[in-house]
Amino acid sequence: MVTSASAPPAAVPLEIQGLQIRYGERVAVDDLSLSVLPGEIYGLLGSNGAGKTSTIKSVVGLVRPYRGSLRIVGLDPDHDELAAKAAVGYVPETALLYDSLTPREFLEYVSSVRRLSEEVATQRVEAYARALQIESEFEEPLATLSNGTRQKVILIAAFVHHPTLLVLDEPFNNLDPRSTRIMKELLRDYVSRAPRGVLFSTHTMEIAEQLCHRVGILDAGQLKGEGTLDALRVTSNEGGATLEQIFLRLTREEDAVREALQELGGA
Amino acid sequence: MASWREAWRLSGAAYTELSFQTIYALRQGNLPPTTPSWDLVPRARRRVRQSKAVLSILLAMIAVGAEVLLRFGGSTVLGQGLNPILFQGGVLTGTIVLVMTFLWWTALQLVPVLIGSSPLALLETLPIPARTRDRVAFLVLFRLVDAPVVTTVILFPLAVAFGLGSGWAGVAMIPGIAAGILVALALALRTGRFFARRVQGTGGGRGRTLARWSFLALWTVPAFAMFVVITFALPFFNYLDNLVLTGQTAFLTFLVAIFPFPLALLPALTAAGIPAAHQVGFDPSVVVGMAAVYALALGLLGVWLVRATRRSLIGLPASRPAPRRDDTHIRPRSVSFAILRKDLRVASRTPTFAFLILLPVLNATAVGLYTMLSNPPGADAFNLATATVASAALLATFFGPAFFAIEVIGYSYSRSLPLTQRSVIAGKLGLILLVYLVSSGIVFGLTLIKVFQPGVFFLFIAAELPAVVAAALLELGILYWVAQRRGLPIVNLYAGAWWGAIVTVPGVVFAGAPLLAFYLSRTGAPALALPGMAVLALAELTACSALFFTLPGKRPM
Numbered sequence: 156m157v158t159s160a161s162a163p164p165a166a167v168p169l170e171i172q173g174l175q176i177r178y179g180e181r182v183a184v185d186d187l188s189l190s191v192l193p194g195e196i197y198g199l200l201g202s203n204g205a206g207k208t209s210t211i212k213s214v215v216g217l218v219r220p221y222r223g224s225l226r227i228v229g230l231d232p233d234h235d236e237l238a239a240k241a242a243v244g245y246v247p248e249t250a251l252l253y254d255s256l257t258p259r260e261f262l263e264y265v266s267s268v269r270r271l272s273e274e275v276a277t278q279r280v281e282a283y284a285r286a287l288q289i290e291s292e293f294e295e296p297l298a299t300l301s302n303g304t305r306q307k308v309i310l311i312a313a314f315v316h317h318p319t320l321l322v323l324d325e326p327f328n329n330l331d332p333r334s335t336r337i338m339k340e341l342l343r344d345y346v347s348r349a350p351r352g353v354l355f356s357t358h359t360m361e362i363a364e365q366l367c368h369r370v371g372i373l374d375a376g377q378l379k380g381e382g383t384l385d386a387l388r389v390t391s392n393e394g395g396a397t398l399e400q401i402f403l404r405l406t407r408e409e410d411a412v413r414e415a416l417q418e419l420g421g422a
Numbered sequence: 423m424a425s426w427r428e429a430w431r432l433s434g435a436a437y438t439e440l441s442f443q444t445i446y447a448l449r450q451g452n453l454p455p456t457t458p459s460w461d462l463v464p465r466a467r468r469r470v471r472q473s474k475a476v477l478s479i480l481l482a483m484i485a486v487g488a489e490v491l492l493r494f495g496g497s498t499v500l501g502q503g504l505n506p507i508l509f510q511g512g513v514l515t516g517t518i519v520l521v522m523t524f525l526w527w528t529a530l531q532l533v534p535v536l537i538g539s540s541p542l543a544l545l546e547t548l549p550i551p552a553r554t555r556d557r558v559a560f561l562v563l564f565r566l567v568d569a570p571v572v573t574t575v576i577l578f579p580l581a582v583a584f585g586l587g588s589g590w591a592g593v594a595m596i597p598g599i600a601a602g603i604l605v606a607l608a609l610a611l612r613t614g615r616f617f618a619r620r621v622q623g624t625g626g627g628r629g630r631t632l633a634r635w636s637f638l639a640l641w642t643v644p645a646f647a648m649f650v651v652i653t654f655a656l657p658f659f660n661y662l663d664n665l666v667l668t669g670q671t672a673f674l675t676f677l678v679a680i681f682p683f684p685l686a687l688l689p690a691l692t693a694a695g696i697p698a699a700h701q702v703g704f705d706p707s708v709v710v711g712m713a714a715v716y717a718l719a720l721g722l723l724g725v726w727l728v729r730a731t732r733r734s735l736i737g738l739p740a741s742r743p744a745p746r747r748d749d750t751h752i753r754p755r756s757v758s759f760a761i762l763r764k765d766l767r768v769a770s771r772t773p774t775f776a777f778l779i780l781l782p783v784l785n786a787t788a789v790g791l792y793t794m795l796s797n798p799p800g801a802d803a804f805n806l807a808t809a810t811v812a813s814a815a816l817l818a819t820f821f822g823p824a825f826f827a828i829e830v831i832g833y834s835y836s837r838s839l840p841l842t843q844r845s846v847i848a849g850k851l852g853l854i855l856l857v858y859l860v861s862s863g864i865v866f867g868l869t870l871i872k873v874f875q876p877g878v879f880f881l882f883i884a885a886e887l888p889a890v891v892a893a894a895l896l897e898l899g900i901l902y903w904v905a906q907r908r909g910l911p912i913v914n915l916y917a918g919a920w921w922g923a924i925v926t927v928p929g930v931v932f933a934g935a936p937l938l939a940f941y942l943s944r945t946g947a948p949a950l951a952l953p954g955m956a957v958l959a960l961a962e963l964t965a966c967s968a969l970f971f972t973l974p975g976k977r978p979m
Contacts, residue, residue: 245835245838247838255772259750259752260767263753263760264761268760268840276752276754293626294627294749295625296623296624
């Protein structure tokens with residue numbers, strides 16, 4: 156966390172209290188509380204259907220919580236939805252964009268809605284596009300681009316206004332190793348330069364282990380464990396364990412994995 | 423035969439996927455509707471069946487119209503000496519062309535979706551013989567218009583049989599109708615592929631955008647073909663009559679040998695008998711011979727369709743140039759203008775949206791050119807021009823809310839952006855106004871060459887302008903109001919025809935009221951016609967602006 160002694164305390168990028176999300180009768184997330192602090196990368200881990208994407212969608216305003224409260228940079232999205240959205244950059248799990256626009260046209264639209272100046276938008280977009288090596292595809296419709304390139308475009312759109320909170324749903328999906336490395340360094344640098352936070356979900360334990368200051372482990376919509384890797388090792392009584400081992404222990408899936416492997420061996 | 427049965431069964435899954443994507447557009451980022459998940463697929467099937475039922479009813483009405491014309495048209499519509507065989511052949515030629523363009527237009531709306539959503543791609547990876555996959559692809563194409571095609575095949579021969587009083591004449595109509603259907607499917611396939619390649623798959627840059635808009639003008643050809651058939655039927659009969667009267671046998675024979683005339687003359691010749699045909703003024707053996715040639719060519723076309731459909735539909739046939747360093751300069755604009763610019767860019771690669779913009783514009787161009795070239799007297803030209811401006815206003819407001827459908831694409835992402843209702847409405851309003859002003863400007867420019875009354879004409883366009891703005895604000899306001907009352911995402915709401923009517927009818931009434939006032943008062947009090955129209959339009963705008971400004975400025979999309 157980078158703040159000087161004389162600076163006013165930075166607003167907490169994200170605070171979630173007692174969140175419950177329902178789809179009809181089905182409870183997708185139940186009594187979830189977590190916070191993303193300034194200067195922090197917070198990883199949300201969980202199996203398929205654990206509630207990661209639902210949590211993320213509620214943060215960016217795509218799903219209305221059934222119960223509980225959210226605060227984005229201290230703002231209540233129920234009352235200050237636009238200001239809250241202005242403070243967030245979002246990468247969805249599946250890049251369903253305006254397929255008939257080119258990356259440049261799409262980023263012009265996003266930059267306009269984000270009210271960026273021509274100079275700032277161009278400078279930032281050029282820098283990201285060069286780093287991710289997609290300049291040569293800037294004039295082709297998104298529909299004709301590879302999934303990886305589309306993912307890079309949506310990452311640029313999330314970064315372009317330098318939001319206080321970045322919300323990334325499986326952001327490394329489809330990225331090549333070079334771009335994955337760049338994005339990891341970029342995220343570390345991004346939170347170290349200003350009091351910003353990153354909430355991101357992933358299935359990939361190695362990435363979470365390398366990148367996150369803290370992780371939260373979701374299982375069946377509930378938070379089963381939260382903290383730094385060291386703290387989780389203590390919680391789960393697994394000294395020297397990898398995040399994957401801790402994850403399987405906390406979600407009680409170790410036995411299930413073993414049984415599945417035995418069945419597959421029999422097959 | 424077993425292979426066709428298997429193909430039919432397999433085509434069901436691909437067709438269901440196509441229906442699902444057409445109705446919900448989930449792959450384009452639309453949100454799933456709030457319908458229970460078990461009802462999603464049945465609901466999509468129901469919606470598609472309803473659309474096909476409407477199309478079938480329209481075709482049935484054309485069939486009834488043809489029957490009435492064949493039975494009574496010769497004496498009552500023309501009332502002159504055109505030979506009945508030529509008249510009946512002309513009616514049936516028009517009917518075949520109408521059916522053909524109608525089916526072409528209908529299938530063309532769906533072929534790019536079929537190519538884009540790739541429901542057939544999965545079959546390519548399964549161990550299914552290529553011949554069966556060819557047939558599956560053809561059957562999926564056929565299923566786009568199956569109910570209308572079945573309606574056509576049953577009703578049109580019946581209509582001809584009743585209209586001409588001969589069962590054999592009805593049978594003789596079958597090759598003509600089959601020709602119309604096959605040509606329509608082939609045209610839909612090739613033009614759909616063309617649009618997927620040259621319109622949906624091309625990139626940014628002014629040159630390419632301009633080329634896309636010119637190609638998109640072609641999209642309206644089938645719609646205009648229907649318009650042309652209906653509009654020019656009577657002059658065409660008069661022209662035929664003139665050829666007979668002046669004894670231009672060779673030219674008449676050449677004319678009736680052009681597709682689909684010979685196939686349309688077959689029922690008439692069957693009903694009247696060959697001896698009667700000799701008195702018409704052309705050689706019936708030429709007609710029968712050409713009909714046989716066309717029938718053979720259509721058989722080959724059918725075989726080609728079955729073989730070529732899969733190749734045309736599989737994969738994304740976008741034309742991509744070699745990679746190059748492109749323009750990364752970003753030009754942000756105000757939010758409302760950015761929405762308008764985004765809509766135009768999306769429409770330039772989405773023919774169904776482009777059609778909504780181009781129809782009023784092309785209509786204005788056609789009428790403007792007609793006025794310029796046909797040399798009508800001054801007052802007539804003015805009437806025609808004002809009527810065209812009126813139709814541009816009505817079309818723009820009628821199609822206006824449909825521009826919201828553009829928001830379906832990428833909707834889940836858009837909702838994460840800090841967009842307000844006001845800026846979205848202002849963006850859509852800009853598009854509606856653009857359509858109205860461009861259409862009116864074209865008529866204005868072309869008509870001025872013939873009728874130099876710029877002041878009056880300009881005032882007419884300006885007087886209607888506030889009504890267009892008012893109508894658009896009213897429609898978009900209702901759209902948001904209903905969406906909030908029902909707690910539904912606005913883009914899902916507009917998917918229903920019923921809601922579409924609730925939104926558009928008041929808008930069209932608002933846009934039409936000042937025009938009606940103008941036309942009603944023009945005869946009684948001509949001096950007051952334009953000022954009255956302007957006052958009414960301004961009153962409407964005042965009322966609707968009040969409605970717009972009651973929307974909280976910071977309410978999110």
